[in-house]
Amino acid sequence: MQSSNHRLRDMEQHHPLLSAGADVETGSLAGGVMVGGPHAGHTAGNRTLWFIQDSCGMVCATMTWFLVLYAEFVVNFVMLLPAKNFWYSLLNGATFNSLAVLALASHLRTMLTDPGAVPKGNATKEYMESLQLKPGEVIYKCPKCCSIKPERAHHCSICKRCIRKMDHHCPWVNNCVGEKNQRFFVLFTMYIALISAHALGLSGMHFFTCVKVQWNECSDFSPGASVLLLIFLCLEAILFLTFTAVMFGTQIHSICNDETEIERLKNEKPTWERRMRWDGMKSVFGGPPSLLWCNPFTGLRLRRLLLLTHVRRGGSEFSV
Numbered sequence: 001m002q003s004s005n006h007r008l009r010d011m012e013q014h015h016p017l018l019s020a021g022a023d024v025e026t027g028s029l030a031g032g033v034m035v036g037g038p039h040a041g042h043t044a045g046n047r048t049l050w051f052i053q054d055s056c057g058m059v060c061a062t063m064t065w066f067l068v069l070y071a072e073f074v075v076n077f078v079m080l081l082p083a084k085n086f087w088y089s090l091l092n093g094a095t096f097n098s099l100a101v102l103a104l105a106s107h108l109r110t111m112l113t114d115p116g117a118v119p120k121g122n123a124t125k126e127y128m129e130s131l132q133l134k135p136g137e138v139i140y141k142c143p144k145c146c147s148i149k150p151e152r153a154h155h156c157s158i159c160k161r162c163i164r165k166m167d168h169h170c171p172w173v174n175n176c177v178g179e180k181n182q183r184f185f186v187l188f189t190m191y192i193a194l195i196s197a198h199a200l201g202l203s204g205m206h207f208f209t210c211v212k213v214q215w216n217e218c219s220d221f222s223p224g225a226s227v228l229l230l231i232f233l234c235l236e237a238i239l240f241l242t243f244t245a246v247m248f249g250t251q252i253h254s255i256c257n258d259e260t261e262i263e264r265l266k267n268e269k270p271t272w273e274r275r276m277r278w279d280g281m282k283s284v285f286g287g288p289p290s291l292l293w294c295n296p297f298t299g300l301r302l303r304r305l306l307l308l309t310h311v312r313r314g315g316s317e318f319s320v
Helices: 005-011 055-080 084-110 125-130 182-212 221-258 261-264 278-285 300-307
Strands: 018-020 048-052 140-141 148-149 151-155 160-165 168-172 175-177 310-313 315-320
Touching: 018 310, 048 084, 055 182, 055 221, 084 175, 084 182, 084 310, 125 168, 175 310, 182 221, 221 278
Parallel strands: none
Antiparallel strands: 018 140, 048 315, 140 148, 151 160, 168 175, 310 315
C-alpha cells in the first residue's frame, strides 16, 4: 500500500513561490479541470463521485473484492452450512458476513470519496486576490496541476492532483488516503483484519472437527477440494491479517500524532498546531467517541447517488 521513495519524489518537488501581488501565468491553466464545477472547494467531495482511472489500482481493487468474496464462499459453503450445529453456523455466519459487508462498504467509501483534492487551475489572479493576502505573505503553487497548494498538501502523480493531508496512495483502494477518506481507510483495514482473524479461527476449528470424523461428514465437498480451499483461505487470511493489522496500527499512530506518512518519511517539522491523541481521532472520525465511528455508512446519501446522472471527466478521475 505504501508508495515507494521514488514515487514519493515524483509527488513532491520544490514548487515555485507566489507572494501577494505576484502575477500568475494564465496560459498554464488551460488544462485545469475543476472537480464539481469551477467554484469547487472543500465541499467538492460532498457533491461529486470520485473515481481514479488507474489500471493498476482498478486491478488491485478488483482483486481485493475477489479475495473477500472467496473467503465468504469458503466460510459459508465449505465450513458453516455443512456444520451440524445450527447455532454455531448461525452465529458465526452472521458475524463473518456482517464484518465482510462492513469491510467492502469501507473499501467502496475509501475508493469513491474525494480524499481532499485541491481544485485544479485555481492559481488565478482573481483567486489570489480573494485570499486577501498580507504584503509579503508567501503561498505555494503546484506547477503540475496549476493550483494553490495549501499547507500539508502534497501532489500525487497517480491522481494528478494535490491532496490535502495526503498520507499515501494505496492501489488496493485505487485512491489516495487523505483528509476526507482516511476514516474509511482505517475502517477498511480494521474490518479486513477482523474477518481474517475470524476466518483463521473457523479454519482451525474445521480442521480439528474433520480430523476427528470422516471428511465426507463435515463438508459437502470432496476431502481434496476442501483441504485445498481451506489451505488457500488460511494463507490469504494470514497475509491479510498481518498486512492490515500493521497498517491499522500505523494509521492510528499517525492520527494520534497528527502526522501523515509522507510527513514522517520526510521528517518534516510541524508548522501547524498538532491535535494530539483523542483530538486527532475526533478530527478524523468526527465528533466524540461513539459507535458511529465504526459505521462506514455514516453520511452516505443514497438518494443523492441515485439522482446523479451527469458525468464529467477530469484528468485521471471521474467527477459527477
